[in-house]
Amino acid sequence: MKLGMVLEGGGMRGMYTAGVLDLFMDRDLYPDGIFGVSAGVCHGASYASHQRGRSYEINVKNCRNRHYMGLWSFLRTGDYFNADYAYRRIPVELIPFDYDTYDRYRDSMPLYAVVTNVDTGRAEYVPTGDMHRGIAYVRASSSLPVAARIVGIGGRRYLDGGISDSIPVEASMDHGFERNIVVLTRPAGYRKEPNELQPLIEKVYGRRYPNLVRTSAERHEVYNRELDLIDELEKEGRAFVIRPSVSMEVSRIEKDPAKLDAIYRLGYEDASACFEKVKDFSEAARSLRES
Numbered sequence: 001m002k003l004g005m006v007l008e009g010g011g012m013r014g015m016y017t018a019g020v021l022d023l024f025m026d027r028d029l030y031p032d033g034i035f036g037v038s039a040g041v042c043h044g045a046s047y048a049s050h051q052r053g054r055s056y057e058i059n060v061k062n063c064r065n066r067h068y069m070g071l072w073s074f075l076r077t078g079d080y081f082n083a084d085y086a087y088r089r090i091p092v093e094l095i096p097f098d099y100d101t102y103d104r105y106r107d108s109m110p111l112y113a114v115v116t117n118v119d120t121g122r123a124e125y126v127p128t129g130d131m132h133r134g135i136a137y138v139r140a141s142s143s144l145p146v147a148a149r150i151v152g153i154g155g156r157r158y159l160d161g162g163i164s165d166s167i168p169v170e171a172s173m174d175h176g177f178e179r180n181i182v183v184l185t186r187p188a189g190y191r192k193e194p195n196e197l198q199p200l201i202e203k204v205y206g207r208r209y210p211n212l213v214r215t216s217a218e219r220h221e222v223y224n225r226e227l228d229l230i231d232e233l234e235k236e237g238r239a240f241v242i243r244p245s246v247s248m249e250v251s252r253i254e255k256d257p258a259k260l261d262a263i264y265r266l267g268y269e270d271a272s273a274c275f276e277k278v279k280d281f282s283e284a285a286r287s288l289r290e291s
Contacts, residue, residue: 003285004177005031006169009038009162010185011144011252012063015260017183018055019267020242021047027275029282030109033177035125035168037114037161038142040183045131045138048111049102057095060260069253080147080253087139091131102131112175113137114161114168118150121211123164125171144252145201145216164215167226169239179285181278182230184243191227192220240281245270 007017021043024030036044046054062068068090073082091097111128115137128134140151140158150157165171172180195201198217206213233239250263271278 001179001285002032002177003282004169004172004175004180005034005044006167006172006180006182007034007036007040007044008167008182008184008186009036009040009142009160011039012059012254012260013185013250013252013263014039014043015055015059015250015264016185016244016267016270018043018046018059019264019269020183020271022052022056022264023268023271023275025050025052027279029275029279030105031177031181031282032108033110033112033172033175035112035114035172035175035177036141037166037168038144039185041111041113041128041138041141041161044111045097045102045128048105048109049098049131050105051098051101054095054097056264058090060257060264062090063255063257063260070255074147078149080144081142083139083149087135091135097131099131106131112168112171113141114165114171115140115158116161116164116212116215118157118159118205118209118212121164121209121213121215123161123168123171124158125168125175145212146197146204147253159212163212163219164222165226166219166223167230169226169230169233178238179281180233180239181281182239182241184230184241187244187247192223194220237281240278242271242274242278245273 017040034044043055066072067085069081074080112125113128115124117124126137128137136153141161143151143159145159150159169180169182201216202213230239234241248263250259
């Protein structure tokens with residue numbers, strides 16, 4: 001039985017996930033496949049390349065760098081998170097991505113980027129494969145509506161995967177990963193409300209991309225159903241859920257390094273506190289595969 005891992009997005013709240021994944025790297029725990037959404041796939045990429053601390057260095061040390069993120073970048077490039085800086089300069093020049101290690105494990109532990117096709121409004125689950133090219137899907141998965149340009153790849157157009165499938169545990173199971181470790185970036189009891197920016201999304205995309213607008217309007221309903229499904233899977237022993245043990249005020253575009261450090265440390269500590277149970281869950285899933 002294959003073990004999957006599902007990583008929710010959440011912008012800079014994803015530093016919680018970075019902390020969880022660094023603990024997993026410290027304890028040498030890896031699944032058979034990873035489904036990442038938005039920030040989740042960004043941190044999942046560093047996890048897949050076995051680069052402990054890389055996500056922390058990128059985000060906490062650059063959160064106040066106008067070349068990385070912010071209004072200056074948005075006005076100059078059309079992307080709040082500067083695409084050239086984040087997806088070319090950082091992995092190639094500044095905080096190099098370990099392509100060789102990633103390639104060594106990419107078949108035994110594929111990384112799937114969840115993207116939203118703006119024409120159909122539907123989620124697509126794309127194996128990143130060669131990260132020199134797959135980085136385009138990582139960028140697309142992280143491209144927030146209104147705050148980023150639409151990303152064209154192979155004649156298709158994409159935006160943030162969280163619009164259509166924020167917590168793709170069902171997709172992971174459909175791909176053969178019958179047991180899943182699910183890392184969420186909201187605490188227990190959270191439920192998503194309708195998007196306050198929906199009128200703006202309708203104004204920007206409504207005429208050309210009506211399916212995208214419809215999917216965005218339904219996002220909170222889909223998200224809450226996914227939470228209900230995860231609760232059921234957890235009760236059945238088919239999912240192990242790690243989520244913030246306390247609520248922290250960290251925004252999607254947080255620029256306070258102290259807050260980002262705190263939520264990273266919370267992720268690390270939460271994962272450490274439940275690690276033996278996670279390990280047992282992982283070993284049980286794999287023993288079923290081998291029996």
